[in-house]
Amino acid sequence: MSAHSKSLVHWFSRSILLPLIATASIAAQAAYPERPITLIVPFPAGGGSDNVARMVAAKLETELGQPVVVENKAGAGGNIGTRLMTQAKPDGYSIGLATPGPVSVGKSLYKQLPYDPEKELRPVILLNESPLVLASSAKLPVKDMPSLQAWAKQQKEGANAGIGGTGSINHLMTELYRQESGASLMDVPYKGGAEAVTDTIAGHVDMLFIPISAVLSSIKANQLTPLFITSNSRSALLPDVPAAQEVGLRGVVGSAWNGIVVPAGTPDGVVAKLNEALNAVLKRDDVREAFRSQGLETKGGTPDQFREFIKADADKWRGVIEKSGMQKI
Template sequence: MRIWKIWACAAAIAFAMSGASDRAAAQTYPNRPITLVIPFAPGGSTSIVGRVIADKMAQLLGQGVVVDNRPGAGGTVGTKFVAKSDPDGYTILLGYTGTLAIGPSLYKDVGYDPRKDFAPIGMIGNAPSALVVHPSFPAKSVAELIAYAKANPGKVNFGSAGVGSVNHITGEYFARSAGITLVHIPYKGTGPALTDLLGGHIPMALAPIPAVHANVAAGLLRALAVTGKTRNGLMPDVPTIAETGLTGFEASLYYGLVAPAGTPRPIVERLNKELQAALASDEVKKQLAADGTEITPGTPEEYADFIDKDEKKWSELVKASGVEQE
């Protein structure tokens, strides 16, 4: 009994000291620059959103927030890097539907668990994608695209940010729903995919609206549809895929911030506080709205719950599309 009491007392002291240490760390946090890992190449929607948030949070935190683009394997390379990083609040990740909801189902050994290996900080926002084609492509509507693909099976290529990215699975989901065959061309990010699309090297791509709307407005790309439940404010004349006849079709991506599991709670709370302040600022609201991103702020717990539900949804789409990787 005496030994048990000594052990219990020691455990209580250790717990108290741990809590005190976490609070002390939070009081001095941050005292050096923070690295925000974006798991895709520069130029895509993740970089657009991530850099807006990084710039504003740097002002609010009083420390630099350095963006580190780490592309590869549909964003899972950079995501795994953060999962294995020190949980001290100085390496955080721009979480994304492709990496936290799709990757774990797409790959047999993705190298991280979206529920266990991260401490959610908070959601940023969501945005649908656009189905865009090069102006030289003969289809001017989704119906014409489907008819063309049926007449030319296996000859219509589409680009995405990489194997396992949201728009890869969305493309497979679209093809399956339409009863057509599309050939996926993976790139190391949305930026490289759009470069090839603009150059006419591929005829079609699925890409986030923030990354394509300027080129659509300039007539350099043609938007056939958007993947959300409703039309997007940046492209009000472009129908949803569901409107074109594929009833019930909907696929949007979500962004948020996460840190490695084990990051002290006070640090997570500090980051969430400044993230909420950033999202509430007129400057960030204007920048994200201009890029078609709907702000959806929330608590760490709300984001954790969303990650769980989003992973379940997309895992079903991955299995239904039959695109699991070794």
């Protein structure tokens, strides 16, 4: 066969096969999902994010008509499970729960993060948010920020704050508060937020920044005194507690959050279908009420909106870490 003939055969083959491949890909996306979906949660079973994931998975099954199986892949502050998400096949059958630590903070905190969340994950939707609240022990003679500041000035050893792990959101928010307010506040480190809350309630620690979702019941039981929330506006969950700007701390804003991501390279059609189904889940009254009862604000929106949200979150915490001189782990 001459070179010219071979070229014609090659051209003819491509002209036939490429449209067929494209058609098959479009058909596969249209039929998605055709089998069970795995939702990777990078934290242990029983925690707050795991509870969110399991509730969303149960409702997503109804929307998509296929089982959504939760798999807990905990370790290294969420980094192990998040890395597994980046390594999964980008076909929509492996999706992941995203949270601030491994997705927006990790690159600035770890010397060698084994994945690049910006390049290797594709945002699908922001599920919910929980602003943090600065809460003091109810055992202190403190009712608001002016009384806290007056009390702190009288303490020879200064005031202290519980820290639930290096690089945790409550740690970074405490550092941001120091940077914005100029307050002298000594860190009291703990392995996790739950231990820090327990000791603050007991009066062993003066105060802490913690997601509203983690202490709403303790606040309602008058075990902790809420001083302000790290949001631009008041929360319906704590309507009597001032927002950051109301206490002169406009820059002390941030939240804990949960979202859904997929591996980079996941087809547009699959991402769009997941986003549509998850938005429908978030519009359900039972889901919104369940989130509200846990101190979580229901969100939703588009993949692009979630991408911009993650970028802004990452930029903010990068700035806080760099300004603090915090050493990378």
